[in-house]
Amino acid sequence: MRTFFAVLAIVLLSIVSGRAYPHHSYTAFDMKKEMQLSGVVVEVQYTNPHAWIFMEIRNVRGNKETWAIEAGGPNILMRQGWMKNTVKVGDQIKVLIHPMRDANRKGGSLMGIVMTDGRSIGEKF
Amino acid sequence: MPALNIATPNRWLCPVRVAVVVALSLWFAACTSKEAPQPAFDKRDFTGMWFLAGQSLDASLASGVGNVTGAPGRGTSLRPARYGNYAELKGAYLQAFQDFQKLKETSGNPWTAKCTPNGMPMLMAGVYGNEVLQAPLQINWFQEYFQETRRIYLDGRPHPDPNKYPATFSGHSTGSWEGDTLVVETVNIRGDTPLDEQGRGHSEKIRIVERITRPEENRLQIQAVVEDPDAFVQPWRYTLNYNRHVGQEPVEFVCTDNNAESVDPETGLEATVIPARKNLPQPARE
Numbered sequence: 001m002r003t004f005f006a007v008l009a010i011v012l013l014s015i016v017s018g019r020a021y022p023h024h025s026y027t028a029f030d031m032k033k034e035m036q037l038s039g040v041v042v043e044v045q046y047t048n049p050h051a052w053i054f055m056e057i058r059n060v061r062g063n064k065e066t067w068a069i070e071a072g073g074p075n076i077l078m079r080q081g082w083m084k085n086t087v088k089v090g091d092q093i094k095v096l097i098h099p100m101r102d103a104n105r106k107g108g109s110l111m112g113i114v115m116t117d118g119r120s121i122g123e124k125f
Numbered sequence: 126m127p128a129l130n131i132a133t134p135n136r137w138l139c140p141v142r143v144a145v146v147v148a149l150s151l152w153f154a155a156c157t158s159k160e161a162p163q164p165a166f167d168k169r170d171f172t173g174m175w176f177l178a179g180q181s182l183d184a185s186l187a188s189g190v191g192n193v194t195g196a197p198g199r200g201t202s203l204r205p206a207r208y209g210n211y212a213e214l215k216g217a218y219l220q221a222f223q224d225f226q227k228l229k230e231t232s233g234n235p236w237t238a239k240c241t242p243n244g245m246p247m248l249m250a251g252v253y254g255n256e257v258l259q260a261p262l263q264i265n266w267f268q269e270y271f272q273e274t275r276r277i278y279l280d281g282r283p284h285p286d287p288n289k290y291p292a293t294f295s296g297h298s299t300g301s302w303e304g305d306t307l308v309v310e311t312v313n314i315r316g317d318t319p320l321d322e323q324g325r326g327h328s329e330k331i332r333i334v335e336r337i338t339r340p341e342e343n344r345l346q347i348q349a350v351v352e353d354p355d356a357f358v359q360p361w362r363y364t365l366n367y368n369r370h371v372g373q374e375p376v377e378f379v380c381t382d383n384n385a386e387s388v389d390p391e392t393g394l395e396a397t398v399i400p401a402r403k404n405l406p407q408p409a410r411e
Binding site: 049054073075077081113123 | 186194383395396397402405
């Protein structure tokens with residue numbers, strides 16, 4: 001029954017209320033939790049609507065893990081000096097993220113980044 | 126017979142003196158041209174790249190620093206409001222908005238992922254760049270977010286018959302000049318475009334009148350009055366300000382390109398998937 005009402009509400013909203021504005025809400029991420037990662041970039045997807053960085057880290061047991069970090073899109077990044085070639089495969093980086101709520105998924109929403117050359121963008125950490 | 130002295134008047138024409146006079150003239154001209162006032166900007170020309178004042182990109186471009194996501198920064202729970210106030214809804218539209226608020230609270234989704242255009246009036250409150258191109262009889266207003274282009278016709282044409290032409294996201298806009306103010310009327314907007322970032326809705330009877338001015342060279346202002354007899358208690362008035370950032374170009378935004386966000390239609394919960402790797406190395410041989 002709850003499902004029925006949820007669907008009904010969404011249908012009604014689409015007819016009467018319109019849709020919410022931003023592209024997405026970040027509810028898949030724990031926006032109250034912060035985590036630092038340090039590792040090597042293995043892939044950069046400099047795309048819309050969001051850029052993604054895949055980085056390889058060593059966990060506490062010394063095993064390799066690949067994390068996927070969501071950043072803003074090029075519309076946001078380019079205007080802060082983060083161009084297509086600013087972060088490259090092989091770069092050693094440090095990131096500050098809000099991790100995904102599902103701890104089984106190695107992903108996060110980027111808050112700040114420190115590049116190989118020490119430059120940083122976003123939140124300081 | 127006295128000798129005719131012709132040297133006296135011609136002394137002024139000797140090459141050295143001519144050179145000095147020319148040099149002084151050039152120096153004076155250079156000095157005065159520097160001090161001369163620059164030609165005033167055209168208050169009736171809106172062409173340029175404009176960014177909604179006070180939003181993250183406007184601030185980033187002004188300061189050179191910013192945040193690396195579209196999410197609110199550390200210590201902030203909300204994005205800055207785009208309008209100074211919100212429409213006062215009534216009837217079914219108020220109920221729908223309140224229900225939407227409850228749904229957002231129970232689902233934990235402050236917003237809902239989407240890739241469809243905002244349409245009017247939210248396309249004017251987009252936080253990415255606005256590229257305005259103005260011709261004598263038409264203005265094209267392009268917002269990077271969802272790549273929406275709105276056309277404002279200045280040739281005196283009437284609005285189309287809404288019984289014949291379907292309502293659209295951006296509606297139909299016509300404008301005329303009152304001094305340096307462009308007065309734009311927009312009608313025939315779809316009933317499902319959001320009014321604001323919180324998701325208020327409206328009917329297809331919505332009518333927007335914007336008074337657009339360029340009070341300063343790098344500032345554009347829109348004062349709008351929005352009417353909707355079915356959805357509003359009273360006309361909704363808002364002001365939007367934009368700052369011009371010279372040298373900026375539009376950046377492509379194709380929302381569906383590598384979109385990782387969606388909403389579960391049954392639960393209303395947003396899901397973020399990690400995009401597939403595109404350069405995964407071949408499995409290592411051991």
